[in-house]
Amino acid sequence: MSTASLTMSAAINAGLRRAMEDDDRVVVMGEDVGKLGGVYRVTQGLQQTFGNRRVMDTPLAESAILGTAIGLAYAGYRPVCEIQFDGFVYPAFDQIVSQVARMHSRTRGTVKLPMTIRIPFGGGIGAAEHHSDSPEALFTHTSGLRVVSVSDPADAYAVIREAIASDDPVLYFEPKRRYHVKGDVALDATPSPVRAMDHARVVAAGTDVTLVAYGGLVQTALAAAAAAQTEGISIEVIDLRSLSPIDFEAVVASVERTGRLVVAHEASQTGGLGAEISAAVTERCFYSLEHAPVRVTGFDIPFPPAKLEKHHIPDLDRILDGVDRVLDRPNSLQDRGW
Amino acid sequence: MSTASLTMSAAINAGLRRAMEDDDRVVVMGEDVGKLGGVYRVTQGLQQTFGNRRVMDTPLAESAILGTAIGLAYAGYRPVCEIQFDGFVYPAFDQIVSQVARMHSRTRGTVKLPMTIRIPFGGGIGAAEHHSDSPEALFTHTSGLRVVSVSDPADAYAVIREAIASDDPVLYFEPKRRYHVKGDVALDATPSPVRAMDHARVVAAGTDVTLVAYGGLVQTALAAAAAAQTEGISIEVIDLRSLSPIDFEAVVASVERTGRLVVAHEASQTGGLGAEISAAVTERCFYSLEHAPVRVTGFDIPFPPAKLEKHHIPDLDRILDGVDRVLDRPNSLQDRGW
């Protein structure tokens, strides 16, 4: 097994390449994915290897990218569509929620749409308007889709291959601000029969509080756990990976031990994933809860301009504040002099 | 004050007419809204009175209906757009979430979009695919929009006028299966300074359980409360009316008395409004809760074919089952021989 140190974008690139080598029904399509290799270079070099029909630069029309991918899936292909930025997925919304999500059930199981929809998402890179959205909850509320998010290179590599191999349509959210972070990736691992993408993973073990995060916030959550450690607070950090369906078995097992849950995400609070996780966990282990689940999230505002994003995206301090609240230590942040 | 007995569709029609009479900047637009008067006759007769430019039959393109309405709002108008059915709002999704919702904040408060987007929603009428969706949670998660739903003719009349008069964009969800139900409507009431649309209302007082519903399920919730009454269970039924923002003051006041919350909606469970209400109420009155909030909702499936919808849409029995669960009486439904 060869291991390489790759950035997350290179890891996804390697996963795409591997999937295309393994299965010639895999095709990649999107705006600027070919010659340019994508604005984040995630598809770099693929067109040179696989030609301009398996790696298709498409006209500038997101609904058509998704709609034609459906037709390609009908024709036996496994399209991987890139939506250039989170904020550009909405023109394709109808094709995703009315077509991609419903085709299998509409046709009573006769049509499968093994599509992967890659979406760079979230803020933290100082981008212009519409380049920092976190629209995942719109898709997790839509039945018929699977939604995953990755948080590091190794995971990104494993999960992109699983997403492409899945016979269900999968939205694959890539946290933009983690593209350039490096990590070791086991490159030629044969996919495990137990799919990573179906399972949340405990990225830091702990006993006092369960902290659930995904995508770009996993790293922040780990940093928060490390900081809390120094004060004797033991945080268990769970990286959800699958946002739909959520691996509640894993989350509940943790909360039953800790009795306290904090959920962090960048998306707005109202109706975000935190709401579902809080509600579902409360239903499943009400009597184990020592405190109401706490949500640390983006505010209920459109994603703000770059100079304000640091206040909107939950950071270490805001997550620790959430941890304090779930522990009924409302002022400890202040005590620490932070 | 003249009072008339009107169906809900006639009440909305009367509200639209009144708004157009009161303010000639109000324009109505959509597919088949003119000569036909809309497939539900909600705009019937308006084009005859106000002409074919204030009541515009539009080409068949939802994104354009919303997008041009934005331009009309820029030009000083107050457009009321009809989306013919819930399932046809998705092609307009980009204009709603990226433009309508963000224009005011994008322009630092200089541009206002006093638009009303009317959407017949929900099932229960045996309709074809895409004619029974409940997409409200997609919009309540989107900051910058107000979202309301009405449940009876009097309310429909009052709230449509308030929605049109609001300087914020408002999505106005009309429960299709209630269009033909009649009720008394105070026709020439001057709008109250306290807007109905901002406030949830207690439609049945009770002490044991708080049951929150909106739109088409309010009637079912009332029936459930009546049925429970005969067994000595006292249910307080709250009609939310405003889905975004939610009037948590009203909900929390009730739950603090009853200690038990059931939320019912037709939309799928995961990420539906029930999740937000459960999470937010748990945050606000954890220590008053005797039981985890219970959600009685549509399943996590695309809206099913007509012959199955009665199993998907929460009915009296499923709501009572939810009430039993929140009261820790899991088998009472069976005991009753239902």
Add this chain to the structure above:
Amino acid sequence: MTADLLEAAPGISPFVSLLGPDGHRDETGEFAHLVADIGSAELMALYRDMVIVRRIDTEATALQRQGELGLWPPLLGQEAAQIGSARALAPDDFVFPSYRDNGVAWVRGVAPVDLLVAWRGVAQSGWDPFVFRVATPQVIIGAQTLHATGYALGMQLSHSDAVAVTYFGDGATSEGDVSEALVFAASYAAPVVFFCQNNQWAISEPVRLQSRTAIVDRASGFGIPGIQVDGNDVLAVMAVTRSALARARRGEGPTFIEAVTYRMGPHTTADDPTRYRPPAELVEWTAKDPLTRVAAHLRGIGILDPAAEARIAADADAVAAELRAGCLAMEDPPSESLFDHVYVEPHPRIDEQRSAHEAYLRMLS
């Protein structure tokens, strides 16, 4: 200021016609050679198709009136457009239709009763698309044009010479998806035929609201050749469709066909066209009925005698009787089937909800 503009009719370009309303067949026109093989027997078969799909339509409308179907969208008046085009297809071609294309489904071999499944509400669709190479009817206006374009890209990738054909209405041309489909199809020279049935109405909206110029003109601006055809002329429709298919198979890319026809009935059984449609229009188009002219021609050449008429009518009645019996025999799906086929692969939340629902049902029973 623009009321007059809103009333003006779109310019009508010259269009392909081979069998006039009087039953006269043009055997020399530019497109005539493309249907030279359609002799009297073949024309008789086309006529039979049209009679049968009209009969299916009548029966389905009756079933709806009797409460057996939730809704039905009649194709009355569009039989030639659908039969003529669908009979031009090769078995391997793949059709992406809309909800009104029952005639197309009939030609592809879909059992008529399977057309009713969705309208009776027992399932969202009635057949396996891969068996008949026709996708299940699309309700979201225009969405299927993109699926067809994508399928055509797939055929290119696979070096297949199958063509994708998509059916849609005049109203659909206003939807962004249809324009985007034209962009993609043109850009990749995809083997797809855009078959637009301009039946003059989109529910209550006349075609002039969707376009100030002939619908067929839309295509050229995207670099796609357009052909306007008398949509009530089964031969002309077949000829232009064959020509478009041949072009696609030669690798020359997409073609847009506007079949000028008329929706003689309501939009659906829920619609009342007298609210918006001038009665004279129906009279005018009844004179151009797609069946009448074929019958006149076949009678003129002496092969449609009363006995043949009776045989065809009997065939149609048999189809209708089977349709009715099949409809009435359809069983309601069990409530557990709610959870079927939402996903291909196992899904814990679905499993959980299915179990909870089953427990609930057990409790109720």
Add this chain to the structure above:
Amino acid sequence: MTADLLEAAPGISPFVSLLGPDGHRDETGEFAHLVADIGSAELMALYRDMVIVRRIDTEATALQRQGELGLWPPLLGQEAAQIGSARALAPDDFVFPSYRDNGVAWVRGVAPVDLLVAWRGVAQSGWDPFVFRVATPQVIIGAQTLHATGYALGMQLSHSDAVAVTYFGDGATSEGDVSEALVFAASYAAPVVFFCQNNQWAISEPVRLQSRTAIVDRASGFGIPGIQVDGNDVLAVMAVTRSALARARRGEGPTFIEAVTYRMGPHTTADDPTRYRPPAELVEWTAKDPLTRVAAHLRGIGILDPAAEARIAADADAVAAELRAGCLAMEDPPSESLFDHVYVEPHPRIDEQRSAHEAYLRMLS
């Protein structure tokens, strides 16, 4: 099979040109009378505009390189298209631009520093649209074309003779929204001008991927007249824009203008065009530079002497200096402003989150 097709250039229709790359002015062509009033003084003013917006562009690019801006989308090469069209507008007309239309904003009176607000990230936009009658730049490709069309409907309703003008790129023509805007504009004969700057590229994608035929051809299929113009010729652009505006004011409806131009720089400062663009192309277009030809003409008629050049350059430098100073002086917004202007009317959830955030800040401090 289609690789060759993908490489073919779209057909170029004849186009309006009044001031050639050599600086020769055509005073007799079909459109020449529309700019007969543009004498040497006026042409000098247009030249000054172009020099200044190019200077703004250079300065903004420098500011981005120095870390003062997050991003900048240069208009380099598109000065004539923007200045020529914008200078044709009446004060009451309303512009719906995209992110690259800084020259248009300049003409409308927007302070250059306000162009930077969004790219520095201190707010999502820099000015009040109603003051300058120019909407804040649109990032979602094509979305603004619908806003313009709706605004034009409003002008019709109000019996105003103001016209809406929307700017968008060649890539934008593929988006469904733009086609839908053409449908609506045509249907209502709305007073809107669709001004497409075909700068040959949409990031890394050449225009031939978006259209197999000239972009201007798109309009006719929607029943909208199209004019193709040399987008690097400030006079020709002004002439065709005037003609389109006049048409709209006469109640004759929309016009589509394709200004054929070239994006001489990168897509944005984040882009590296050498990855996808043949160097020869830039050489070819540099010879057609929109400023050079005006300078040549003005020099030819003897009014652009070194002193005048120097004056204009000094003006431009002054604008640039002010721009830089203004940029550096911009203060970061306070975190409490996060909650401003999300709604017009009171909103309990926003109030609650604002209070909680303020309490949190107090606790931190």
